[in-house]
Amino acid sequence: MENPVKIILKKGKEQSVKRLHPWIFSGAIRKIYGSPSEGDIVEVFSDLDEYLATGHYQIGSISVRIFSFDRGEPDFAFWSAKIEKAYRLRQQLQLAGNSQTNVYRLVNAEGDELPGLIIDYYNGIAVMQMHSIGMYRIREQLSEILTRLYGNHLYAVYDKSESTIPRKAGLEVKNDFLLGDQHLATVTENGCTFRVDVKEGQKTGFFIDQRDNRNLLSAYCRGKEVLNVFSYTGGFSVYAARNHASLVHSVDSSAPAIELTDKNMALNDIPSGVHQSFCTDAFSYLREIKDRYDLIILDPPAFAKHNDALKNALQAYKRINQAAIEQLRPGGILFTFSCSQVVSRENFRKSVFAAAANARRSVAILHQLTQAPDHPVSIFHPEGEYLKGLVLYIA
Ligand code: SAH
Numbered sequence: 176m177e178n179p180v181k182i183i184l185k186k187g188k189e190q191s192v193k194r195l196h197p198w199i200f201s202g203a204i205r206k207i208y209g210s211p212s213e214g215d216i217v218e219v220f221s222d223l224d225e226y227l228a229t230g231h232y233q234i235g236s237i238s239v240r241i242f243s244f245d246r247g248e249p250d251f252a253f254w255s256a257k258i259e260k261a262y263r264l265r266q267q268l269q270l271a272g273n274s275q276t277n278v279y280r281l282v283n284a285e286g287d288e289l290p291g292l293i294i295d296y297y298n299g300i301a302v303m304q305m306h307s308i309g310m311y312r313i314r315e316q317l318s319e320i321l322t323r324l325y326g327n328h329l330y331a332v333y334d335k336s337e338s339t340i341p342r343k344a345g346l347e348v349k350n351d352f353l354l355g356d357q358h359l360a361t362v363t364e365n366g367c368t369f370r371v372d373v374k375e376g377q378k379t380g381f382f383i384d385q386r387d388n389r390n391l392l393s394a395y396c397r398g399k400e401v402l403n404v405f406s407y408t409g410g411f412s413v414y415a416a417r418n419h420a421s422l423v424h425s426v427d428s429s430a431p432a433i434e435l436t437d438k439n440m441a442l443n444d445i446p447s448g449v450h451q452s453f454c455t456d457a458f459s460y461l462r463e464i465k466d467r468y469d470l471i472i473l474d475p476p477a478f479a480k481h482n483d484a485l486k487n488a489l490q491a492y493k494r495i496n497q498a499a500i501e502q503l504r505p506g507g508i509l510f511t512f513s514c515s516q517v518v519s520r521e522n523f524r525k526s527v528f529a530a531a532a533n534a535r536r537s538v539a540i541l542h543q544l545t546q547a548p549d550h551p552v553s554i555f556h557p558e559g560e561y562l563k564g565l566v567l568y569i570a
Pocket of ligand 1: 377381382385405406407408409410411426427428432455456457458474475
């Protein structure tokens with residue numbers, strides 16, 4: 176490594192680094208020696224010239240994403256050790272090397288001390304999504320590490336960073352394969368089978384973070400009429416149908432998602448007549464359901480991506496939850512989620528509370544949910560907790 180650029184923090188700003196928070200905001204910097212390009216490796220020092228951390232430099236309000244609090248060269252062995260550590264955690268979680276589940280998140284950015292890097296594993300296809308130029312620059316190395324780690328359990332590595340990489344560096348980032356060219360995977364999750372298109376699908380292809388919540392749903396479905404709203408490729412719907420729901424309806428506005436939902440139902444041998452999908456707008460569908468359902472799942476996309484959209488997002492959560500709570504049959508169950516990072520657990524709960532109060536139904540909280548443990552949250556970086564869910568009993 177050439178001499179890394181040195182960044183000196185303002186007095187007092189070393190505190191958050193000493194508490195192992197992985198971001199340096201631009202306002203915390205007193206001086207930069209040299210002019211680093213986006214993605215360069217930089218070393219961070221206190222105003223007393225004490226070494227604090229090493230990370231990737233970037234342009235924007237977060238100036239450094241820290242990947243190490245120990246001085247040393249981030250070479251191939253360094254990145255390998257980090258990814259192997261992440262893999263060992265997935266083994267401990269009974270995900271890596273499991274025959275009932277072969278789809279999981281291998282690397283969850285800050286939660287695995289690899290800020291800016293997401294890697295999802297789809298039964299032989301790894302999908303990488305970089306959120307920093309620093310990680311993007313080492314993508315070939317990362318692909319090589321994955322190849323060595325998985326051996327013949329890996330036949331494709333797809334870099335899907337086009338929409339996630341920061342634009343400021345002026346790089347022309349295109350999604351492409353670093354290994355193989357297969358974009359369709361058939362994966363197993365808790366014994367359910369799903370077809371995943373890593374190229375055309377949303378995010379990296381599948382919403383892996385809901386695995387445990389889909390599993391929890393199974394226990395509530397027997398004999399029930401179930402509505403899955405914002406169903407994407409039918410994750411919750413397949414679990415419901417396989418676990419003896421008498422009827423499952425899936426609603427999503429994306430035609431390719433609905434098409435894949437129908438394929439997923441067939442893959443799981445769900446008898447026709449049990450499931451039906453509707454490619455339509457969720458908000459208008461929810462207005463008309465009357466008392467048709469015993470159980471409703473609401474798993475919308477992030478309504479707020481930024482703080483300025485927060486108020487409207489909370490209104491939207493209230494609106495859909497109120498529609499569901501008002502119309503569920505007595506004794507009904509609602510699985511309701513928010514995946515917006517800027518919506519706090521408390522704010523989400525308040526929106527659902529307002530919905531319940533407006534609906535004037537008796538509502539009790541049965542479970543409070545979050546993302547599956549292969550999406551770990553660093554205790555030093557609480558911002559990494561984004562998925563919030565409630566299971567409600569509507570008397
Ligand atoms: N529950 C899913 C993930 C949902 S992602 C799973 O477990 O896999 C959110 C979904 O909402 C996307 O598929 C998107 O197409 C859909 N969506 C977004 N806006 C919508 C709207 N207004 N009406 C219906 N579906 C919508």
